[in-house]
Amino acid sequence: MIYAIGDLHLDYSKKKPMDIFGEQWVDHEEKIFKNWNSLIDDEDIVLLPGDISWALKLDEAYADLRRIDQLPGQKIITKGNHDYWWQGPKKLKELNLDSIIFLQNSSFTYENVGIGGTRGWISEDVEDFSEKDERIFNRELNRLKLSLDSIDKNVDVKIAMLHYPPFNMDSTPNGFVNLMEEYHVDICIYGHLHAEGHNYVIEDMVQGIQFYCVSSDYIDFIPRKIIL
Numbered sequence: 001m002i003y004a005i006g007d008l009h010l011d012y013s014k015k016k017p018m019d020i021f022g023e024q025w026v027d028h029e030e031k032i033f034k035n036w037n038s039l040i041d042d043e044d045i046v047l048l049p050g051d052i053s054w055a056l057k058l059d060e061a062y063a064d065l066r067r068i069d070q071l072p073g074q075k076i077i078t079k080g081n082h083d084y085w086w087q088g089p090k091k092l093k094e095l096n097l098d099s100i101i102f103l104q105n106s107s108f109t110y111e112n113v114g115i116g117g118t119r120g121w122i123s124e125d126v127e128d129f130s131e132k133d134e135r136i137f138n139r140e141l142n143r144l145k146l147s148l149d150s151i152d153k154n155v156d157v158k159i160a161m162l163h164y165p166p167f168n169m170d171s172t173p174n175g176f177v178n179l180m181e182e183y184h185v186d187i188c189i190y191g192h193l194h195a196e197g198h199n200y201v202i203e204d205m206v207q208g209i210q211f212y213c214v215s216s217d218y219i220d221f222i223p224r225k226i227i228l
Helices: 029-039 058-069 089-093 131-149 175-182 195-200
Strands: 002-004 047-048 072-078 100-102 107-112 112-120 157-162 187-190 209-215 224-225
Touching: 002 029, 047 112, 047 157, 047 187, 058 100, 072 112, 072 157, 089 100, 112 209, 131 157, 131 175, 157 224, 175 209
Parallel strands: 002 047, 047 072, 072 100, 112 157, 157 187, 187 209
Antiparallel strands: 002 224, 107 112
16 A cells, blocks of 8 residues: 655654644654554555655754654655755665665656655745745756656556645646646645645645645644555
């Protein structure tokens, strides 16, 4: 089975308590690990679309990544806006984490399912969207293209992992959706939205793609089943 859960916001150092964002975040790490262990088997796949650890450097994030590595299942991770520790594929591979695959301009195939992804970026209709934002937005579009290009053409199902929701503030689809449609993506998961942001969640079939929000607090810190 394939599950997904985003925005783990782990902090091995215990210096960044998440309960300042609401009572639902009290002991959120314990909730995630308990639910994960009760639900996930070693043969399952778990998609983690960003905001994995509050660490600022890779060596600091290793403790959190190691905890994830020790959980059941194969984990596929893409970058979130708070993953400042993230480095290039070579550095990430050198961590030698047995059950974690980091996607960056790359993809992963599980049976008949191809999985690609990237971080994404804020929508272009945000009030203070700048030239710098436009450059990042276009760069992330290209990274998604490279990732989807690398998926085996013979797979039956394509999943795209994004951290940012691929929708404008008015809930219309943005360029990421158009690109996914071009590549015949079947399912897109995303996170990033918390608290009042849940009002902007879209979980419909849009342009032939089924969308799921998997922010950990949105799914009550329980990994969400995406494919049987």
